[in-house]
Amino acid sequence: MILYNSSPVFMLSQMSCYRLQNILTALPACINITYSPQPCYFTFTSPPSNNSRVLCYQVKKMEAGHHDLSKVTVAGDPQLLQKKIDAVRLAGPSKLQVIADFDGTLTKYFVNGRRGQSSHGILKQGNAEYDDKRQALYEYYHPLEFSPTIPIQEKTKLMEDWWGKTHNLLIEGGLTYDAIKESVSSSAIAFRDGVVELFEFLEERDIPVLIFSAGLADIIEEVLRQKVHRSFKNVKIVSNRMVFDNDGRLISFKGKLIHSLNKNEHALEMAAPVHEHFGDVDGPINDNASVKERTNVLLLGDHLGDLGMSDGLDYETRISAGFLNDNIENNLVNYSKAFDVVYLNDAPMWGVVKLVSQMCSTVN
Numbered sequence: 001m002i003l004y005n006s007s008p009v010f011m012l013s014q015m016s017c018y019r020l021q022n023i024l025t026a027l028p029a030c031i032n033i034t035y036s037p038q039p040c041y042f043t044f045t046s047p048p049s050n051n052s053r054v055l056c057y058q059v060k061k062m063e064a065g066h067h068d069l070s071k072v073t074v075a076g077d078p079q080l081l082q083k084k085i086d087a088v089r090l091a092g093p094s095k096l097q098v099i100a101d102f103d104g105t106l107t108k109y110f111v112n113g114r115r116g117q118s119s120h121g122i123l124k125q126g127n128a129e130y131d132d133k134r135q136a137l138y139e140y141y142h143p144l145e146f147s148p149t150i151p152i153q154e155k156t157k158l159m160e161d162w163w164g165k166t167h168n169l170l171i172e173g174g175l176t177y178d179a180i181k182e183s184v185s186s187s188a189i190a191f192r193d194g195v196v197e198l199f200e201f202l203e204e205r206d207i208p209v210l211i212f213s214a215g216l217a218d219i220i221e222e223v224l225r226q227k228v229h230r231s232f233k234n235v236k237i238v239s240n241r242m243v244f245d246n247d248g249r250l251i252s253f254k255g256k257l258i259h260s261l262n263k264n265e266h267a268l269e270m271a272a273p274v275h276e277h278f279g280d281v282d283g284p285i286n287d288n289a290s291v292k293e294r295t296n297v298l299l300l301g302d303h304l305g306d307l308g309m310s311d312g313l314d315y316e317t318r319i320s321a322g323f324l325n326d327n328i329e330n331n332l333v334n335y336s337k338a339f340d341v342v343y344l345n346d347a348p349m350w351g352v353v354k355l356v357s358q359m360c361s362t363v364n
Contacts, residue, residue, distance in 0.1 A: 107119075
């Protein structure tokens with residue numbers, strides 16, 4: 001049963017959490033949803049009369065500016081987290097940088113009740129033959145990427161082969177920038193609530209944001225363009241960048257190949273500010289040297305491997321925030337040990353907004 005102002009709205013049976021989210025999007029935007037108990041969003045109880053699952057939680061009106069995420073936030077060591085926050089605050093915003101994964105971190109894991117798409121997965125190059133070839137590569141290499149028995153050096157070579165073959169297919173298949181625009185326009189990809197506010201907060205304080213992705217920078221920029229409709233002077237994308245001819249056709253890739261096992265600060269020379277590509281050249285540009293001088297790091301990721309994004313950076317304090325989007329029961333222990341704070345069940349970005357506001361607050 002769903003309660004809104006203590007009145008029943010729906011009675012549901014045999015409905016998963018994530019299908020229920022699709023229904024919740026139809027509720028008024030002025031309300032906030034409080035989920036119980038921790039760590040899950042929803043309370044499941046089994047009535048004695050049958051095997052149905054009844055979902056019970058309460059919807060309450062949202063107070064302006066208030067986002068209660070206590071039910072979906074887990075800190076493995078709250079005292080250590082607070083100690084790190086205090087250290088970053090004492091050093092000041094000029095020493096802070098943010099490193100963020102893109103897919104499943106800045107973007108929602110579920111969109112309209114279904115699994116959202118990745119920046120790589122949305123691409124349709126307008127050539128069914130080559131789309132099928134890229135899908136075949138995915139089906140072969142993806143299980144190898146997560147195989148626990150393949151040594152890291154061998155796996156790294158496999159990832160280089162996969163990415164290299166995929167990029168070659170994009171060139172051979174005649175990918176155009178118009179196809180990228182169309183792919184993004186028709187995609188099921190969306191940013192978490194609070195991402196824009198986070199970027200704005202950091203931009204106002206000249207805190208650089210490095211978006212690390214093993215995907216394609218041009219697609220990520222187009223997602224920002226279509227979904228956010230603005231650029232941020234402090235945001236850089238560390239990802240594979242395409243080179244197009246005058247007709248908008250892909251002819252090559254620029255720089256070092258970035259794949260899932262080497263996306264870290266060693267690849268920083270690949271980064272370019274988003275606003276350069278949006279035509280906005282006003283304001284400060286954070287060059288690579290100044291970024292490396294920022295020795296406090298807020299790292300955002302949704303996989304344990306994302307913790308390696310800060311490799312190559314000689315940091316003093318790192319605060320890591322993990323988004324555990326699915327399979328929570330099996331992964332929460334490992335995530336809460338690895339990350340300083342974990343946000344559960346495809347949570348919005350408001351918890352991180354609160355975190356950075358604490359890190360940047362005035363030292364008394």
